[in-house]
Every structure is written in C-alpha cells, then in structure tokens.
Amino acid sequence: MAEGLSRLARVIAHPATFDVAFALIGGLLWSYAIRIALDRCRVRRWPAVAYWFTLGVLFGCGAWLPYWIDGVLVVGLVGIEAAGGVRWQATPLPGTHSAEPGSRALWPVLTIPAITFGVxxxxALAGGDVGRGAVIGLALGGVVAVGVALVAGRFPLSTALDAGCELTEAIGPLHLLPQLLASLGLLFTAAGVGALLSDAVGRVVPxxxxxxxxAAYFLGMTLFTALVGNSFAAxxxxxxxxxxxxxxxxxxLDPALVAILGLTAGSCGTLCTPMAANFNLLPVGLYGLADNYAVLRMQWRLAVILWPAHLLVFGLYVLHR
Known part of the structure; x- marks a missing residue:
C-alpha cells in the first residue's frame, strides 16, 4: 500500500503528467477544428477552424512555446472573435435522444468529482501536492466520465465528440474568461494594486x-470580483x-481557511455581476431565455444570504481556535 502511494505521488509530481493532461485538451480542440473544416455547409468555417486549432496549440503546446508567441496567439484568438469568426449554429444531432437514460445520466456527472476527490x-496520503493531485484527478475524471457516458447513454464515441463540439462552440470564447481574468489579477498584483488597497484599508480599519x-477582506473580494467578473482575478x-x-x-490565522472563505466571498460577487458572462449570460443564450438578466435576478438573493455566513464561519473559527 505504502509503495503504491509513493509511486502515485511520484507520477503526479512528474512534470510530464501535466503535459499529458493539457495535450489531451489540445488534441480534443484539434478534433473539433477538423470536424468544422469537414462541414462544407457551414458559413465562414475557416475562421472558426483557425480559432479552435490555435486554442488547441495553446493548450497542447503552449508550455513549450516562447511566451511572446503564446501572447501573439492569444491576441489572434481575440481578433478572430472580434471579426465574428466564431459563431455557433445549432444543428440536431441524430441519435442523441434515442433512448431515455433515466438515472444513468448521473453516472458521468458523479464520476468526475469522485475521481477528483479520490486522486x-x-x-494527500502519499504526502504529495494535494492541489496538483486534484487537477490531475479532474483530468482523469473527465476522460473516465466520457467512457461512462458512452455506456450509460448507449451511443457511439462519434456522437459524444459531436455533442462536445457543439457545446464547446456554444460556449465559444467564454471558455477563455477564467484564464484571462486570472492573468488580469496577476497583472494588478504586479502593478501594486494590492499594496494601495492595503494602505487604504489600514487607514479605515483600526x-x-x-x-x-x-469584513474588509470579504467585502473587497466580493466587490472586486463583481468588477472584473471572476474571483480568481480578484x-x-x-x-x-x-x-x-x-x-x-x-x-x-490559518491561511488556508481564511483564503477559502475569501474566495467563496468573492463568488458572491460572481453571482451578482453580468461581467461573469460565462456563468450568468451564457445560460441565457443556451436556454433561449427572454430576459438577459434572468439568472442574475435569481442569484443575487442567494448571494445576500451567503455573504454574512462567511463572517459567521470566520467568527466561529476565531472564537474556538
């Protein structure tokens, strides 16, 4: 048992493990680009092919390319989208509703968190980096979940790829928001915004x-997240x-506990802002809702309830530590 855990820790810690995970994502995006290229009925297919192929290069090979080339490719993606080159048109997928899966539809959904937490x-038991293990578990869980979905849904792999491509295209460039906003947060930090905030709050809070x-930390996370649209950036x-x-x-205080409370306090801001387009505006388009802010109108009430709960949990921790 100990030997197996030690071997697992070494595999997860190996740099190539991350490379394989991202290479799988890149390969999947390239398969989407090929699928679009073969669709002769699609209007303006080549800009879309260029977009998904380039995104596949960034995921699959970005770590090995010079940073300036990665930056040029990202700017190229923005240019393609700005020119209207990434537009999704829904087309029915034959055979996707041929059988009612019932509760079997939950199998792939539950597979991903089960494998993520398991790995x-x-x-953790092996003494390795838990965060890295979670990322590797998430990648492995996604691969296994596809196989589970094929069994549960009783459809071929080609149908799964077609459905995945359509969903990916429906989300479109919003896929990039978390990564870009996290990078924006690093830029703000490098520019010294954090130090300015610290000085300002220090003058107000005794x-x-x-x-x-x-309270200032949680409120700052919430407001900054609402401004930039993602708690990772804040x-x-x-x-x-x-x-x-x-x-x-x-x-x-325990940095892990305080940090996770700050992160989820920031998520309260995510629930209330249209800047979090991938969370709050994308579902409107996917489900064809008449009200562009229907999701936000429901979520802000939950945020109002959740935010004070952070102070309550923090208070309990401080009083009983």
Missing part, C-alpha cells in the same frame, strides 16, 4: 481589529493586499 485524497479586517490582488497583511499575518 486528491490518495495524493489596528488589531480582526473583525473589521475580515483573489491574488485582494489576498495579497488585504488578506495576508491585515487578516492572516497579524493574528496568526
């Missing part, structure tokens, strides 16, 4: 006030500027 847990510092800036110097370091 992350085994990595020194030694753990409650005021925590996390590096607000945690560097407020979370670490004003909440964690002065009081010796």
């Amino acid at each position: 992350a847990g085994l990595t 020194a030694g006030n753990v409650w005021g510092a925590a 996390f590096s800036v607000i945690t560097t500027g407020i979370g670490i110097p004003l909440v964690i370091a002065p009081f010796g």
Whole structure:
C-alpha cells in the first residue's frame, strides 16, 4: 500500500503528467477544428477552424512555446472573435435522444468529482501536492466520465465528440474568461494594486481589529470580483493586499481557511455581476431565455444570504481556535 502511494505521488509530481493532461485538451480542440473544416455547409468555417486549432496549440503546446508567441496567439484568438469568426449554429444531432437514460445520466456527472476527490485524497496520503493531485484527478475524471457516458447513454464515441463540439462552440470564447481574468489579477498584483488597497484599508480599519479586517477582506473580494467578473482575478490582488497583511499575518490565522472563505466571498460577487458572462449570460443564450438578466435576478438573493455566513464561519473559527 505504502509503495503504491509513493509511486502515485511520484507520477503526479512528474512534470510530464501535466503535459499529458493539457495535450489531451489540445488534441480534443484539434478534433473539433477538423470536424468544422469537414462541414462544407457551414458559413465562414475557416475562421472558426483557425480559432479552435490555435486554442488547441495553446493548450497542447503552449508550455513549450516562447511566451511572446503564446501572447501573439492569444491576441489572434481575440481578433478572430472580434471579426465574428466564431459563431455557433445549432444543428440536431441524430441519435442523441434515442433512448431515455433515466438515472444513468448521473453516472458521468458523479464520476468526475469522485475521481477528483479520490486522486486528491490518495495524493494527500502519499504526502504529495494535494492541489496538483486534484487537477490531475479532474483530468482523469473527465476522460473516465466520457467512457461512462458512452455506456450509460448507449451511443457511439462519434456522437459524444459531436455533442462536445457543439457545446464547446456554444460556449465559444467564454471558455477563455477564467484564464484571462486570472492573468488580469496577476497583472494588478504586479502593478501594486494590492499594496494601495492595503494602505487604504489600514487607514479605515483600526489596528488589531480582526473583525473589521475580515469584513474588509470579504467585502473587497466580493466587490472586486463583481468588477472584473471572476474571483480568481480578484483573489491574488485582494489576498495579497488585504488578506495576508491585515487578516492572516497579524493574528496568526490559518491561511488556508481564511483564503477559502475569501474566495467563496468573492463568488458572491460572481453571482451578482453580468461581467461573469460565462456563468450568468451564457445560460441565457443556451436556454433561449427572454430576459438577459434572468439568472442574475435569481442569484443575487442567494448571494445576500451567503455573504454574512462567511463572517459567521470566520467568527466561529476565531472564537474556538
């Protein structure tokens, strides 16, 4: 058992493991580009082919390319989208509804988190990097879930690829928002925005006030996330500027617990902003809702309830640590 866990930890820690995961994503995107290229009925198919092929290059080979080339390719993706080169037209997929899967439809959905948590847990037992194990588990879970879906849905692999391509095209460039916004957060941090926020909050919140510092951290995460649209972009800036110097370091608090509360407080901002287009506006288009803000009108109420719960959990931790 110990030998097996040790071997697993070494495999997960190996740099090639990540490369394989991203190569699979790149290969899948290239298959989508080929599928679009073979669709002679599609209007303006070549810009779409260029978009998905280039995105496949970034995922599959981006780590090996010079940074400036990656940057040029990203700008090229933005240019193709700005010119209207990525437009999705729904076409019925034959055979996708030939059988009613019933509860079997949940099998692939549950497979992904089960394998993700399983691999992350085994990595923890082996003394490896849990975060890296979770990412590898997610990639492995996605691959296994496809096989489970083929069995549960009783359809061929080609149908799964067609459905995946259509869904990917429906989401379109919104796929890139989390990565781009996370990069934006790093740029804000490098520009010193976090230090400016720390100085501003330090003038308002009295020194030694753990409650005021925590409230400022959670509120800053929420507002900055609502501004940029993604808590990943806000996390590096607000945690560097407020979370670490004003909440964690002065009081010796658990950084993991404080950080995860800050991240989910930021998600409350995600629930309330149209800037989070991949979460809040994409479903409107996919489901053909008449109200562009129907999702937001439902979600803001939940955010109002969840936000104070962060202070409650934080307070319980401080009082009982």
